[in-house]
Amino acid sequence: MKDALKQLYNKLILDRQKNPVGFEKRENAQTVLDAYNPVCGDQFKLYLDFAGGRITNATYHGYGCALSKASTSLLVEGLAGKSVSDCEEFIEYYFRTLDNDDEQAPEIYKALALAKKFPGRKKCTTLSWEAVSNFIGTTHLRENGE
Amino acid sequence: MFDVNLIRKQFPIFSINSTSGNPLIYLDNAATTQKPMVVLERLNRFYGQQNANIHRGIYQLAYEATTEYELARKKVANFINAKDADEVVFCGGTTEALNMIAQGWAREKLDTEDEVLVTAMEHHANYVPWQTVCKQTGANFRVVPVKQDGSLDLDQLKNMLNTKTKLLAITHISNTLGTINPLQEIVELAHKYQAMVVVDAAQSIAFDQVDVQQLDCDFLAFSGHKAFGPMGIGVLYGKTEHLSTLHPFQQGGSMILQVTERQTTFKPPPHGLEAGTPPVAEAIALGTALDFITGAGLGQIKEHSQSTLLYARDQLSSLQGIQIIGPATGTSNILSFLLDDVHPHDIATILGEAGVAVRAGHHCTQPLMHALGIHSTVRISFSIYNNSDEVDHLVEALGTVKKIMS
Numbered sequence A: 001m002k003d004a005l006k007q008l009y010n011k012l013i014l015d016r017q018k019n020p021v022g023f024e025k026r027e028n029a030q031t032v033l034d035a036y037n038p039v040c041g042d043q044f045k046l047y048l049d050f051a052g053g054r055i056t057n058a059t060y061h062g063y064g065c066a067l068s069k070a071s072t073s074l075l076v077e078g079l080a081g082k083s084v085s086d087c088e089e090f091i092e093y094y095f096r097t098l099d100n101d102d103e104q105a106p107e108i109y110k111a112l113a114l115a116k117k118f119p120g121r122k123k124c125t126t127l128s129w130e131a132v133s134n135f136i137g138t139t140h141l142r143e144n145g146e
Numbered sequence B: 001m002f003d004v005n006l007i008r009k010q011f012p013i014f015s016i017n018s019t020s021g022n023p024l025i026y027l028d029n030a031a032t033t034q035k036p037m038v039v040l041e042r043l044n045r046f047y048g049q050q051n052a053n054i055h056r057g058i059y060q061l062a063y064e065a066t067t068e069y070e071l072a073r074k075k076v077a078n079f080i081n082a083k084d085a086d087e088v089v090f091c092g093g094t095t096e097a098l099n100m101i102a103q104g105w106a107r108e109k110l111d112t113e114d115e116v117l118v119t120a121m122e123h124h125a126n127y128v129p130w131q132t133v134c135k136q137t138g139a140n141f142r143v144v145p146v147k148q149d150g151s152l153d154l155d156q157l158k159n160m161l162n163t164k165t166k167l168l169a170i171t172h173i174s175n176t177l178g179t180i181n182p183l184q185e186i187v188e189l190a191h192k193y194q195a196m197v198v199v200d201a202a203q204s205i206a207f208d209q210v211d212v213q214q215l216d217c218d219f220l221a222f223s224g225h226k227a228f229g230p231m232g233i234g235v236l237y238g239k240t241e242h243l244s245t246l247h248p249f250q251q252g253g254s255m256i257l258q259v260t261e262r263q264t265t266f267k268p269p270p271h272g273l274e275a276g277t278p279p280v281a282e283a284i285a286l287g288t289a290l291d292f293i294t295g296a297g298l299g300q301i302k303e304h305s306q307s308t309l310l311y312a313r314d315q316l317s318s319l320q321g322i323q324i325i326g327p328a329t330g331t332s333n334i335l336s337f338l339l340d341d342v343h344p345h346d347i348a349t350i351l352g353e354a355g356v357a358v359r360a361g362h363h364c365t366q367p368l369m370h371a372l373g374i375h376s377t378v379r380i381s382f383s384i385y386n387n388s389d390e391v392d393h394l395v396e397a398l399g400t401v402k403k404i405m406s
Ligand SMILES: Cc1ncc(COP(=O)(O)O)c(C=O)c1O
Pocket: B030, B031, B093, B094, B095, B096, B123, B125, B126, B171, B173, B174, B175, B200, B202, B203, B223, B364
């Protein structure tokens, strides 16, 4: 299990949580989403801008553990520039790798997938992703934008 | 002579290994304590040999079950030095007891002119029900602040108490910081204004003497599971004159005198406040748990938990990057800390892998977290069975945290 711990808290994740890509407060963004886990108090704001059916800018800010911070950073980095349907695919792919231990997946995804082996930690890796997924699923972005 | 190893042997959970293969190091006693064999055996014996519903059957088994249940009530009354066993109402736990007071007493008594005081260090169970009942009645919900050292701001409390104060709800010991509130003094202050005092004794019941007559509190609540007893059983204590005006917010079987199409009359307390089939085995086993505490010696439990905590505080302080939150007034069995800028959940995961069970998060005290300007902490809490080896193990595992997370 010590090994699993090392794999989970590996350099990719730790570097990313220390110097997170996209960690920027933008209160005037078009859409501000809340990603909140009442169990542990982790709370991020996700700042998204849209134009022409695409996410033109995505950043986040807030408080969370290494796993939630790194996974949210991955999320916003990946969202930027994508069309709404590409975003959906991107998020689905991420959820699939977390569940299925895909050997082909990027190293950092594989590391995050290990979170499920630790009690109560899977949610840390999905919190922000679920917030965006729910938002995309319930808005009319597609009709308006594409 | 007190021997922690003899105590540990009475708790079956310590003879099994944790998932990591190491023996369990359980430092989360503020969440719930482990159960001694006598309590487990008592549950088993009730269900195996004495099981019958109470207060209804006219046969020997039912009579015995009822007698044992009422004996447990007497044990609780003795333990908290209530004047009368009828001042002890069995319920599901601290949360239920506090909600019973809020909805059964405060909701009928409060109006828009009144004020309710809680403190910023309350568990949500002693905060939200008061906030809600104030919304329902229009009464003013006021929060007594805590100082940055984690102690209650007594000067502010004095300023906030006034003739409009109907009720003060306050915890004996903070479940997050371990702060011990000077309850005796606080109850006297509140009573000068005829304010009712509701005490949350969830954290003190198995740590320090709780004497309701000496404290002179009006209501008091605790959970059995934090005092070596089963989950699902708790106690609402109230002075007779207050319990008799407490409206039963659950109604149904057992608690009535007479039911007709036009109206129903209720039994007097405590039975009028215990609707339906109560957790009989759990109540009886709570009695056994209190016997266990008395047998081990409440003073001994306190002394041992305190000295373990002081040792832990010392050892932790030698780690670079440790920030102890508080330090609270008085020495209890609870301590919260942060390490470097590592998130408490990451710490708890790594400690968990080393077989050390701690709590991380806001501990159901979000207003306190806001007041202290933090999001969460790592909390350790000791009981009679913990020892200094476990503390050493914790400190070693925190070294691993630093190594992994740096
Ligand atoms: C101070 C305090 N009050 C109330 C509670 C709620 O107790 P229960 O969940 O047993 O109702 C707790 C338990 O976490 C507590 O520590």
